[in-house]
Amino acid sequence: MALRIKGAKAEEAIRKLARLRRVSLTEAAGAAAEEALKRDRNLLSVEERLADIHAAIRAAPDAGVKLDKKNSTTISGAKTT
Numbered sequence: 895m896a897l898r899i900k901g902a903k904a905e906e907a908i909r910k911l912a913r914l915r916r917v918s919l920t921e922a923a924g925a926a927a928e929e930a931l932k933r934d935r936n937l938l939s940v941e942e943r944l945a946d947i948h949a950a951i952r953a954a955p956d957a958g959v960k961l962d963k964k965n966s967t968t969i970s971g972a973k974t975t
Contacts, residue, residue, distance in 0.1 A: 897923070
């Protein structure tokens with residue numbers, strides 16, 4: 895998929911980043927976008943982040959282990975008295 899950078903400032907910033915990191919323009923643009931996304935995710939509210947985590951957990955395959963008192967201490971390593 896092609897991406898055209900029309901802004902002179904944006905293009906120059908990507909070129910500078912590519913030169914600094916000694917990577918291609920594509921790699922520089924991708925890295926900058928990923929870093930911006932990571933920063934922006936940290937700006938989400940706790941509720942939004944938890945909703946994302948909850949969705950990921952629901953989408954994960956079932957491990958097939960039913961959690962009860964016996965195997966929860968095995969998994970966590972905690973000792974019960």
